[in-house]
Amino acid sequence: CADCSRSRLSCVLMFSNGTRDYSPKQMAIRERVFTAIINCFKRHGAEVIDTPVFELKETLTGKYGEDSKLIYDLKDQGGELLSLRYDLTVPFARYLAMNKITNIKRYHIAKVYRRDNPAMTRGRYREFYQCDFDIAGQFDPMIPDAECLKIVHEILSDLQLGDFLIKVNDRRILDGMFAVCGVPDSKFRTICSSVDKLDKVPWEEVKNEMVGEKGLSPEAADRIGEYVQLHGGLDLIEQLLQDPKLSQNKLAKEGLGDMKLLFEYLTLFGITGKISFDLSLARGLDYYTGVIYEAVLLQQQNDHVEDPVSVGSVAGGGRYDGLVGMFDPKGRKVPCVGVSIGIERIFSILEQRVEASEEKIRTTETQVLVASAQKKLLEERLKLISELWDAGIKAEILYKKNPKLLNQLQYCEETGIPLVAIVGEQELKDGVVKLRDVATREEVNIRRENLIEEIRMRTSQL
Amino acid sequence: CADCSRSRLSCVLMFSNGTRDYSPKQMAIRERVFTAIINCFKRHGAEVIDTPVFELKETLTGKYGEDSKLIYDLKDQGGELLSLRYDLTVPFARYLAMNKITNIKRYHIAKVYRRDNPAMTRGRYREFYQCDFDIAGQFDPMIPDAECLKIVHEILSDLQLGDFLIKVNDRRILDGMFAVCGVPDSKFRTICSSVDKLDKVPWEEVKNEMVGEKGLSPEAADRIGEYVQLHGGLDLIEQLLQDPKLSQNKLAKEGLGDMKLLFEYLTLFGITGKISFDLSLARGLDYYTGVIYEAVLLQQQNDHVEDPVSVGSVAGGGRYDGLVGMFDPKGRKVPCVGVSIGIERIFSILEQRVEASEEKIRTTETQVLVASAQKKLLEERLKLISELWDAGIKAEILYKKNPKLLNQLQYCEETGIPLVAIVGEQELKDGVVKLRDVATREEVNIRRENLIEEIRMRTSQL
Structure with missing residues (x-):
């Protein structure tokens, strides 16, 4: 498809309203990804909450800066x-304030909505899933922050998406940097937005925007330009802590001190190899107050992928200590840090990989098809399948009175059902069922009273 | 709460916009219910699909009769x-037509939206889950229909909600009955709506509506009144097949013939004890064309429930052979039959039961808390927990540099974590970790290299 990164087949499913259906095959892939992510969140002791798909309009107002124009409103039908919802972070903050919760570790996987132009934006939909993990509460510095990065590392490793890098920065370091470079306070946020574009456009363009559009002096821009090309690890942090200008700035010093602590914890977790302290990382949203991070896939290493696409950011997050207070009548703050996994991009990659690899994805878990070799055995099939269902066996029949055996076997081949339980007149007389292994075509008579055990045994080995 | 059937505690969570958040405890109960339902759907070989939360307005137009006024529209922001979506059935039909699918067995669990007045309607929200299972395709009569009823029976039995009854009828029998009672063709649907109220109001009131508001003759109403009090099983079907008037009506005869077949299949499934052929069952929606059914809970038998509430219908569905054709440019029909599980009511009952029983619901699955007995051991805790996470163990730490052992143990008690892995200076020297069983308070030193295996063993027994 010319408008998006999906294959032609998938793109047919994309509607004019910028959303899409998920077919059973896509759902099977999606559920694999969700399972990996949920397992990780649970491994880290997270609870789960859910919030409504719509919020009071005023809840979302003033939280997303320029992006607010992308919010879907409901029609005024009275009331x-x-x-x-535009993301899961603002509803989470509203939930905490409303229920006076000052301490929680939760995940939330749900759809969010943005009025982006889907055809203009590669692989983007107007309805898409976010998978968020957040830790709220007053804790000792950087311990929850480090855990969020560990989670990103675990999930991206587990999903085997290829090589990745997690860029880390801190809003306080950015603000301190802007201050020492001579950016006026009032321009911090807008210059920050310009810096945020550095992963997509070259420095010269960003500089032009800062100077031309946003009225920054060329000298200040050049000073920023020197800082934002820096990236590294503990060594860079140490170097900046000695930087004659930055080290004099209170905010920057605080941010660098915490960054050092964060890297010490990440060293204990053994994951600094994939972490880069990167002064060009800014993140778009207004509400971050401390550490920020973003994970990018470096390159598709898998040779089986037809069209390796640079998919960019697959996870992001940071610390937002002020957001909950915006919903509390008394402005009481609850410090929060969290991460959002960009499930749609991950899903895209895995879907392409499956399509390219000819891997056959099963969309059901059926263990056995109850079949008959002769006519007039519908009643016997219904009796047997009922016994199997009641015993917890996943079983199907064809909804025909007199299906041909060949059709029944073909159905198993197509859908990947491994076993067929065949009832016939002779078998009924002998008190047995003929159990056929679809792959090997071996058939063996099993006494009716042993059938359930035999099916369980055979399918537990799969 | 006076406005809804929920306890005061839960009702606090209900917003002015008629939706609600789900707390971790509610989510834990909800997930139990979902798991039971999904297991059943998978046992019957269903695939899963997903569709967007919003549809083109025209997709929903003309599908819901009077209830169309309850549809939420999005604001016209261009495009x-x-x-x-108002239910999952219409999007399913749209999905089948759009993708030219003529044969599928799928489930879909997702939220739907209705602009009902939540305060006026007990336990009802404007956003709520539906759990739908549908079989689409041209098959031999009543085999998929019988499976839908088997599914309702399995789910309601599995969830142990108390005694229940599944009422069954057929739109063709209703229409035939209306015809032989002298209802003009043009009044079939509106008289059907009146009959649908019989589970909430007495016959006299329904008759008044038919005669007074809808202009039916009192004689015709009285004839209907005689039929709609009938309910039974195969005997009643046989009796009506001999009914001098009904047996002359083509539609009624067809419906009764299929009802007989259905009961034969349900007898093979061994579930007729909970099924009642009930001529008063009408169902509100326009799109049903054949068999219809609705499951009701008869009474809360559980003595532990504080306020036993009659919760009424917990599942419903039927055959709709014309809906898919409404979305196909050439009007090609795909016969469908399905069932929707009323998860919110089931969830309400289970939530009340949990609150009354003082059962402690865990909201996390954490197996072990990594704790320290002395100060200055954060680094050691981080190293150990990292090893545990990497081995797939569900583990937490307190986000404090120097937490008190007592606080760490208390956290386990509160959240139900069964094990504590304690690192101390002596243990570090000895290459061991002290593993404490929270319930028994027994402590034993485990060699560090055996810790993961020990935790796995101990928590697999839980």
């Missing part, structure tokens, strides 16, 4: 003005 | 007019 409150409502909007579809 | 197509969109509405939030």
